[in-house]
Amino acid sequence: MNEVLLTLIGPDKTGIVATLARIATEHGGNWLDSRMMRLGGSFSGILRINLPGDTMEAFSAEATGFLEENGFQCSVEVADSEDGPVEGTLANLQLSGQDHPGIVYRIFEAFRKAGVNVEELSTGLQAAPWSGTPIFEAKARLRLPKSVSPESLQDDLEELASDLMVEITQNFGKKG
Numbered sequence: 001m002n003e004v005l006l007t008l009i010g011p012d013k014t015g016i017v018a019t020l021a022r023i024a025t026e027h028g029g030n031w032l033d034s035r036m037m038r039l040g041g042s043f044s045g046i047l048r049i050n051l052p053g054d055t056m057e058a059f060s061a062e063a064t065g066f067l068e069e070n071g072f073q074c075s076v077e078v079a080d081s082e083d084g085p086v087e088g089t090l091a092n093l094q095l096s097g098q099d100h101p102g103i104v105y106r107i108f109e110a111f112r113k114a115g116v117n118v119e120e121l122s123t124g125l126q127a128a129p130w131s132g133t134p135i136f137e138a139k140a141r142l143r144l145p146k147s148v149s150p151e152s153l154q155d156d157l158e159e160l161a162s163d164l165m166v167e168i169t170q171n172f173g174k175k176g
Contacts, residue, residue, distance in 0.1 A: 001050050003032070003079035006063060010072030012043040019066060020047070027059040028052045048079055088117070088143040089150060090173035093157075097166025099125055099136040106164055107138075110156060117143040136166070144172075 006020070017036065024031055029051040036045030051059055060076040067074040095107065104123065111118065120141040125134045144153060150172040161168040 002053050002056050003048055003050050004056060004060070004076055005046060005048055005079045006074065006076050007046045008067055008072050008074040009042055009044040010067065010070060010074075012038050012041065013070060016043060016067075016070070020063060023059060023063050023066065024049050024051070027055040027062070029055070029059060086143060088145050089148075090119075091116075091142045091144055091150065091153070091170050092173070093138070093140045093142060093168065093170045095138040095140075095161075095166055095168045096135055097161075097164065099134040103136055103164055103166060104138070106160060107157075107168075110160060111142065114148050114153065114156070115145045116148060116153070117145075119143055 008016075021031060023029075029049045032048045032050055034045060034047035036043070036047070049059075056078075064074050064076060095103070097103070108118065118140055121138065122140075123136070123138045126137055127133070128135050144150065154170065157168050157170065
């Protein structure tokens, strides 16, 4: 069995996910996980499928053919297999505050400098209930390297949150 990653972006249309699931099933594939969403009028996503080795090329041809006919850009690649457990401490971060340019850059540049890996990120704007002011919200799953203590990262985030006028909450999970 081979794991493949399919990435796609194109015009949002009803039935894209159902058709991709049908193509995967018809080629003996098992849909493992995915992240897909409508964003800015487009539909985008990435999905991981386990396929028998002898059907990978046929799946790729049919899936990309379908997507391209419907105006999508896409790619199918063999997924890298992970070499054992990933090390480090997991952290979940939530951020909210009045929207302004630079929030994402300042927070994630601090993570980059510390060697913190972003495993998942979701951002968006919500209207504040009392004023309608745009509130920026972010949720992230992070992996801290052994060299970064959760306490030192929390101290750095508190200082940065004050400077950016945002609220940041995080919780640290188990070490991997």
